[in-house]
Amino acid sequence: MNKQMPQEFYELLEEIQVVDFVLVELTLYLDTHPHDYNAIQQFNECAKQSKQLKKQYEQQYGPLRQYGMSYSSYPWNWGDAPWPWQV
Amino acid sequence: MHTQVKYYHPYISPFDPCPPIRVKSYQTPPNLYLGFQPPNLEQYPPKQALYCGTLWPALFSPYPNPQGRDEYE
Numbered sequence: 255m256n257k258q259m260p261q262e263f264y265e266l267l268e269e270i271q272v273v274d275f276v277l278v279e280l281t282l283y284l285d286t287h288p289h290d291y292n293a294i295q296q297f298n299e300c301a302k303q304s305k306q307l308k309k310q311y312e313q314q315y316g317p318l319r320q321y322g323m324s325y326s327s328y329p330w331n332w333g334d335a336p337w338p339w340q341v
Numbered sequence: 342m343h344t345q346v347k348y349y350h351p352y353i354s355p356f357d358p359c360p361p362i363r364v365k366s367y368q369t370p371p372n373l374y375l376g377f378q379p380p381n382l383e384q385y386p387p388k389q390a391l392y393c394g395t396l397w398p399a400l401f402s403p404y405p406n407p408q409g410r411d412e413y414e
Contacts, residue, residue, distance in 0.1 A: 271391060
């Protein structure tokens with residue numbers, strides 16, 4: 255059973271990666287610049303965007319993270335392929 | 342602007358057992374010269390930031406392969 259993932263799956267994952275990378279960069283920047291208001295605004299916008307993208311992903315392809323970070327679909331299928339390294 | 346790679350010529354002794362490495366290089370990315378990062382620096386668009394490895398063009402470095410080292414030829 256070789257399940258092929260649709261193209262949107264990869265595009266959505268890449269979008270999540272892009273937003274999360276910006277969040278990582280801004281987190282490191284804000285660690286040393288706590289009073290930079292513009293950066294904080296950008297950080298919050300990106301955080302909201304990241305949540306939306308992850309919600310969109312989880313509605314279509316199942317849970318992205320575990321231990322309550324993502325809702326579970328029925329049946330309990332977080333162990334299904336593809337795993338992150340199999341994507 | 343600072344160069345991304347710098348080279349130096351190590352001393353080569355006549356008694357070196359192995360073929361000498363005449364030119365050595367080391368990476369010098371921009372963050373070495375930036376000091377404390379000023380706020381509101383110009384940013385890459387998010388997608389390009391992911392592929393460039395940094396959000397700020399001022400800090401970008403391609404980490405080029407040093408050409409000066411002759412043992413690659």
